[in-house]
Amino acid sequence: MNKMISVREINSLFKDGDQILVGGFGISGTPLTVLDELSTSEHKGFTIISNNLGDHGQGLHKLFIAGQIVKAIGSFFSINREAVMAWSRGELEIDLLPQGTLAEAIRCGGAGIGGFYTKTAVGTELAKGKEEKIIDGEKYIFEKALKGDVAIIKAKVADTLGNLTYHTTARNFNPMMATAGKIVIAEVDEIVEVGELDPETIVTPHAYVDYIIQSNYIKEGTDYLVK
Template identity: 65%
Template sequence: MNIGDCTKRISAQDAVNMIQNGDRLLVGGFGICGTPFTLIDVIAESDHARELTIISNNLGETGKGLGKLLISKHIKKAIGSYFTTNRDAVKAWNKGELEIELIPQGTLAEAIRAGGAGIAGFYTKTGVGTKLAKGKEEREFDGEMYLFIRGIRAKIALIKADKADTMGNLVYAKTARNFNPMMATAADIVIAEVDDIVEAGMLDPEQIVTPHVYVDYIVQNDRYEKMGGEYVERSKH
């Protein structure tokens, strides 16, 4: 089978067409590292998928990554840990245009892992006695209070990897291996944006982090290239 015969490979537009109004999406990335830029751009250019709930560590930066979806007003609610790096997110929240649910970073990671593992929820000490505990079940263990946190899943996960083979096995680049691998386990449909697609058998098995059984579709990044360690839009240089 050659690369052109990859049955999991689809266009970014076909991938985005799977997203409907009001959908709940897991989106990989930490800051803008490991972010599926091409898929996000195509969502921002479309008009059929709005009122989205985005589950991600943050909302990119101003005009970058998920920050574009704020500008295009595709996001209704954001669930994550660190939104203040994007001033647009703060402004939208202050205006009542964006709902925000804050979850401590480690708790968010564990909630997604739990969702992918079929675990309904877990107890953690993090957040006890703070505003984040409001409305959550509390329980005492060994003389200390814990909060119950539900596992997190979504309809669709948009993740970013460095390479895929034609079966859908994924290899990540350095710290781009952040939330992406666990998100690949916690959605009904997993769409992986990758820089390169190679023949099955060409990836070192020891470097494969996400096995192909978790990946439904592959989209090739055709809008961005690495320059100086960062992704830059091809039309902007």
């Protein structure tokens, strides 16, 4: 099966109202090429699961500006000023989760686990309405697993089968998201032949990856620029 697709094929993989997992912490490890293309589509009503909503006009920020996002599930949206304002006006629904809870919920979603109990957020506003359980004398709250209709992730290198390696802190949420999407699209800097990646260095096995797309971006200093 050929997993390689072109930018023009991206938008046909989505539908209105999809719940989409989007990799990245800040802009590091964000599938910018896929998001650029998706922001030009007519699709709308997306629920986004991502640590934040892009930054500096890049990444998910473009989908937000295009009015395609109705709900965001993540841990840190304070830097996205326009998102904060939209939330204040009631135009954007937000589910705030502690960062570790977000990561574990996605890990569970991809691993066939329905949810988990954590001590994180016990006694805080973010525990409101969540089931409590005492385990070995300590209070925990239940957090449900998270999954997506589509996961869009960023890796450094893919082989043509879809095995992936990552680069430094651009790994972040991407490996878990690769396991938790019904459709998984991996944007990568480099595509190599099968056998070229050392099996010991592969972080995401190809079983999780449906589509591979070559990134349009290069790094320059602290920026990601279109080639």
